[in-house]
Amino acid sequence: MDYVYIAGPLFDDHERSYLESIAKIFEDRGYKTFLPHRDAGVVKDKYTQDAKGQIFTTDIEALDKATIVVALLTGRDVDSGTAAEIGYAFAKDKTLIGIDANNVKFLNIFVWGLLGKGENIYNSLEDLERHLDEQ
Numbered sequence: 001m002d003y004v005y006i007a008g009p010l011f012d013d014h015e016r017s018y019l020e021s022i023a024k025i026f027e028d029r030g031y032k033t034f035l036p037h038r039d040a041g042v043v044k045d046k047y048t049q050d051a052k053g054q055i056f057t058t059d060i061e062a063l064d065k066a067t068i069v070v071a072l073l074t075g076r077d078v079d080s081g082t083a084a085e086i087g088y089a090f091a092k093d094k095t096l097i098g099i100d101a102n103n104v105k106f107l108n109i110f111v112w113g114l115l116g117k118g119e120n121i122y123n124s125l126e127d128l129e130r131h132l133d134e135q
Helices: 013-027 036-040 049-065 080-091 109-114 125-134
Strands: 003-007 032-034 068-072 095-099
Touching: 003 013, 003 049, 003 080, 013 032, 013 036, 013 068, 013 125, 036 049, 049 080, 068 080, 080 095, 080 109, 095 125
Parallel strands: 003 032, 003 068, 068 095
Antiparallel strands: none
């Protein structure tokens, strides 16, 4: 069974909720998922070296384990952490999928290229579901 790492910005409840919706789509189809905020945690109070190091280690181990990396590409520009996760996954030859959620901006061309020159980018959760169901 494929293990799916779901990358995206974690700055507010809306972003985290959208990432959880992506996870549910995969989980409903039998995939095991990793959500950084759910499975590694979010540092809220004490942003210590130990806390940051523990989250980084958990995230990188999950990225290494993943066969698929799904990235939420919304916002004014692709979130820097998400961009790093995309680059790492590409270098490790992982399957990459992007969700742009009908964003009204142009996607960074390098990120677009890493995502199959745009062929692995879906505009909505419904488009992602259709893609997975056609597999």
